Amino acid sequence: MQRKIRLHRSEPISSSATHPANHFVRVVKRVRKGIVSIITEEKPRNLEEHILSMLIPGWSSSTSDPPPRHFGTGFVIHPDGYLVTNEHVIRDADKIAVKLDGYTRFLPAQRVWSDEERDLAVIKVQPPHPLKPLRLGSAETVEVGEWVIAVGNPMGLNHTVTVGVISGKNRPLQVANRYYGNVIQTDAAINPGNSGGPLINILGEVIGINTLIIYPSQSIGFAIPIDDIKPWIRKYMS
Amino acid sequence: MQRKIRLHRSEPISSSATHPANHFVRVVKRVRKGIVSIITEEKPRNLEEHILSMLIPGWSSSTSDPPPRHFGTGFVIHPDGYLVTNEHVIRDADKIAVKLDGYTRFLPAQRVWSDEERDLAVIKVQPPHPLKPLRLGSAETVEVGEWVIAVGNPMGLNHTVTVGVISGKNRPLQVANRYYGNVIQTDAAINPGNSGGPLINILGEVIGINTLIIYPSQSIGFAIPIDDIKPWIRKYMS
Amino acid sequence: MQRKIRLHRSEPISSSATHPANHFVRVVKRVRKGIVSIITEEKPRNLEEHILSMLIPGWSSSTSDPPPRHFGTGFVIHPDGYLVTNEHVIRDADKIAVKLDGYTRFLPAQRVWSDEERDLAVIKVQPPHPLKPLRLGSAETVEVGEWVIAVGNPMGLNHTVTVGVISGKNRPLQVANRYYGNVIQTDAAINPGNSGGPLINILGEVIGINTLIIYPSQSIGFAIPIDDIKPWIRKYMS
Secondary structure, rough: OOOOOOOOOOOOOOOOOOOOOOHHHHHHHHHHHHHEEEEEEEOOOOOHHHHHHHHOOOOOOOOOOOOOOOEEEEEEEOOOOOOEEEEHHHHHHHEEEEEEEOOOOOOOEEEEEEEEOOOOEEEEEOOOOOOOOOOEOOOOOOOOEEEEEEEEOOOOOOEEEEEEEEEEEEEEEEOOOOEEEEEEOOOOOHHHHHHHOEEEOOOOOOEEEEEEEOOOOOOOOOEEEHHHHHHHHHHHHH | OOOOOOOOOOOOOOOOOOOOOOHHHHHHHHHHEEEEEEEEEEOOHHHHHHHHHHHHHOOOOHHHHHEEEEEEEEEEEEOEEEEEEEEEHHOEEEEEEOOOOOOOOEEEEEEEEEEEEEEEEEEEEOOOOOOOOOOOOOOOOOOOOOEEEEEEEHHOOOEEEEEEEEEEEEEEEEEEEEEEEEEEEEEOOOOHHHHOOOOEOOOEEEEEEEEEOOOOOOOOOOEHHHOOOOOHHHHHOO | OOOOOOOOOOOOOOOOOOOOOOHHHHHHHHHHHHEEEEEEEOOOOOOOHHHHHHOOOOOHHHHHHOOEEEEEEEEEOOOOOEEHHHHHHHHOEEEEEEEEOOOOOOEEEEEEEOOOOOEEEEEOOOOOOOOOOEEEEEOOOOOOOOOEEEEEEEOOOOEEEEEEEEEEEEEEEOOOEEEEEEEEEOOOOHHHHHOOOOEEOOOOOOEEEEEOOOOOOOOOOEEEHHHHHHHHHHHHHH
């Protein structure tokens, strides 16, 4: 049986991305070079076992398993390689590695500053070229209902872009032994590896740091306002 | 080591919220005064135990735990303080309390009318000032794919705004012993405390009452068409 | 007590759907006739038991339960009734039934071609009238951050429309024993019955076939690029 199917071929350059409703395409292009993927390797839990496993060939124990790895996100605040992320992303990390946009190789990163109470940290890489910092906006002037874009590394899916709106602002939030006094709530999809990544307004400015989700729930995520970290960056850096 | 970080400071008044793509900001501002947060306290399950605990000092039993609390949402239909919600929000409630937008104190609310079969109820508060009713639209002219906004009180996060589209309409739905003949489906994030809250179109009109979710699923929520409650409100009130 | 409620009645034809921000309404109207709901009935797992149950009246076993049913989605590629779906939607199916948009009756469908490795299949129905094929676009020119629309049959909710953006593209993905070399990631809500359905750009062109989700996660779904199936359709059909 011979059949002919007429396949409608699209133009080589699609006009869908340039449709006037597609505001986020330009924003993503502008910011993605300023966002990095983080992978951490946990400290072996039992140091004694770890030493034995290195000294005695064939030593077999639970520590001979590869140490657990975790994903996180960060963003550039200085061309020399300074990156902001959540403190909880690097807390238990023995090694921190960072992947820049467009690179396949990971760079080692060092802790520069961290504040457990505020869940904020600065790490540093030795970049192959000056990095482009993200523009910092302010969460104070953000309005409920406005579009926001989250970029992150959920499950290691680097530079994952999700879109939603501001669901609420100035929320107090108590999680375990931490108190977040004033967070932004969004319905943009946030998953574990998004932690430390930027929440971005439609102008491409960072307004928050994606930090928490309520699980299980439908699209209830929280970001620390960027305003909270500005004085700490200044204080540390200058 | 002394370092200088150039922080890009945003203008005191951000232009992101006034970006032409941010249609929902205006809608949210218009409707939020007409939406209330509901918290209910369940009847103690075992009345005998409850009486004993009040009569005998030091009486200890499971009923000495605080009674379970639940969250819900409602919206204003009359300036005197008449509010619509779902019947299931208040069904097992011993006490109903309502928080108006911009107030921190809860007001006590009374049942006025409820219809278990339709899962609809009217409650009333004594407001400190005349309330502004939401504009009622119609679900009949709603089109699949159009933007909708849900405002609610999930996990007690009052006035949470989530955005999505109409996923389907005129759906029959059987849940437990109830039959919803004709519901609206949306992918706007709906969580338990959203029940009773309004589903709003891009013009700021109520088109439905957020009532059900499929759990677990990704963003499958259902609203009772506002048209279904209009005759019942009229009948009861006039 | 006599009360009057002023009900704001919307115009018989709402202007919300024609609001300039409601781009997706037109897209949905254009594509929905080209999308079908699929329901499959599994082969009985134990053929011997099945035969016994047919031969011996009153024979009772687990196989006397109705065989499991599953939902899926497909879309029209040829007016004669050729439909694309995922191979995994029909793999274990004993019977395949298809519901066209606007019809209540299911039509029987036959396997025409399937490729387990690529998770793609073509099935055929005998349509009551020539079907309207969807326009095929290309995933190659798609940009991260652009709007996409998924139409599918999650939980049998036919023609469910969900909206999101392209979260990533050219992702390699390993799932069980299959390797998807190059998938599109989206935050449009995808649920099990969406499998085989189209991912559509804002111009109404198919750019992918919704195939996978990460569960549990918030809005991480994957589609096979439409480009991957074009040569296979041509090869088979001509």
